[in-house]
Amino acid sequence: xxxxxxxxxxxxxxxxxxxxxxxxxxxxxxxxxxxxxxxxxxxxxxxxxxxxxxxxxxxxxxxxxxxxxxxxxxxxxxxxxxxxxxxxxxxxxxxxxxxxxxxxxxxxxxxxxxxxxxxxxxxxxxxxxxxxxxxxxxxxxxxxxxxxxxxxxxxxxxxxxxxxxxxxxxxxxxxxxxxxxxxxxxxxxxxxxxxxxxxxxxxxxxxxxxxxxxxxxxxxxxxxxxxxxxxxxxxxxxxxxxxxxxxxxxxxxxxxxxxxxxxxxxxxxxxxxxxxxxxxxxxxxxxxxxx
Numbered sequence: 195x196x197x198x199x200x201x202x203x204x205x206x207x208x209x210x211x212x213x214x215x216x217x218x219x220x221x222x223x224x225x226x227x228x229x230x231x232x233x234x235x236x237x238x239x240x241x242x243x244x245x246x247x248x249x250x251x252x253x254x255x256x257x258x259x260x261x262x263x264x265x266x267x268x269x270x271x272x273x274x275x276x277x278x279x280x281x282x283x284x285x286x287x288x289x290x291x292x293x294x295x296x297x298x299x300x301x302x303x304x305x306x307x308x309x310x311x312x313x314x315x316x317x318x319x320x321x322x323x324x325x326x327x328x329x330x331x332x333x334x335x336x337x338x339x340x341x342x343x344x345x346x347x348x349x350x351x352x353x354x355x356x357x358x359x360x361x362x363x364x365x366x367x368x369x370x371x372x373x374x375x376x377x378x379x380x381x382x383x384x385x386x387x388x389x390x391x392x393x394x395x396x397x398x399x400x401x402x403x404x405x406x407x408x409x410x411x412x413x414x415x416x417x418x419x420x421x422x423x424x425x426x427x428x429x430x431x432x433x434x435x436x437x438x439x440x441x442x443x444x445x446x447x448x449x450x451x452x453x454x455x456x457x458x459x460x461x462x463x464x465x466x467x468x469x470x471x472x473x474x475x476x477x478x479x480x481x482x483x484x485x
Contacts, residue, residue: 201238201275205341206328206361207293209275211237242275249273252282253299259285259306260313263299270299271327280334289334290342293327294320304333304342307349314353321364329361356400359418363391363402365458366415373413373456384462389415403437408466414451416440416459422472438475446475 200210211222227237253261261283263270271293273279280289285303290310292300294317302309310331317329331354333342344351366389373386387404394401402417408424420443426433444451451461467475 200234203274204330204332204339206330206365207274207332207339209238209272211241245269245272246276246278249276249279253279253301257309259302260309261285261301263297266297268296270297271295273299274332274339277337288342291332291334291339292317292329293332294329295323296325296327304344311350311353314350314357318357318360321360329357352399359391359400359402362415362458363389369456369458369460370415373460383411385410385412386460387412387414389417406443406463406466411462411464413454413456413460413462416461422467422475424466436472436476436479438479442475442478446471446478 200208202208211227213220213222213226222237227233230237232240248267249265251264254264256262263273265273274291274293280291280301283289283301285301285306287303287305290302290304292298292302292313294300298320300313300316302313304310314329314331317331320326321329331342332339342354344354348354370386370388377384377386385407387406389402389404391400391402393399401419403419403421404414404417405421405423406412406414408422408426414420417440419437419439422436422438423433438446447463447467450463450465450467452463454460454462
């Protein structure tokens with residue numbers, strides 16, 4: 195079995211070992227490491243040391259509070275693994291990094307609100323482009339990177355919510371196409387639910403939802419909300435609907451949701467919640483709908 199080897203970075207990134215030949219690149223798998231007598235950490239440490247050795251220039255100051263990569267060698271984003279260059283930046287608040295493209299690394303600060311907002315807008319514009327990595331920001335908390343999730347009171351919170359939803363919509367969309375083809379090839383009757391982004395007309399806020407339909411085996415993405423649909427009949431094509439926040443669904447229906455092992459995460463559902471669970475979720479959701 196071919197397995198890639200690498201380190202996880204935050205929620206969306208993974209650093210993998212690459213052999214860089216003169217005219218091509220190859221991904222290092224576990225059987226390569228076995229042949230070389232190395233484990234994963236030893237291989238990654240050697241690779242990071244090689245990258246550090248070829249990084250002789252610092253990040254470039256683009257404008258006050260924001261730094262950009264300057265190397266243009268397709269390893270710009272990989273330099274997020276080099277703490278040395280992070281120590282050389284001067285930003286307000288915690289160090290925040292964006293790796294939207296393989297050839298782009300942007301560093302700013304959690305309190306550089308104007309720059310941070312503009313960088314989020316730029317990161318969103320790269321979603322789905324060739325060479326895209328992840329638009330989501332990371333915060334450096336020694337010795338690791340973690341997802342940067344601003345508080346609701348932070349000036350960039352609305353932009354971050356939009357960015358996060360659009361990123362996952364793109365990732366889930368690509369995954370859905372592949373899973374639909376796979377199930378069609380295997381003649382499996384499984385509905386691969388869409389991760390749908392929606393903008394609320396009253397607030398302008400963007401959120402996501404998926405649909406869980408009675409009588410349908412499905413793979414649900416992890417969205418902000420779940421729409422339950424039941425009672426579909428020839429004379430009632432609308433059926434009945436209930437919108438429930440994901441956290442409430444997960445708490446109430448955990449035994450009906452089986453993690454599929456896919457990435458991004460999906461949950462296989464075969465049995466629809468009974469009336470008592472629907473009523474319980476409706477009651478628990480009311481405070482959220484009034485918020």
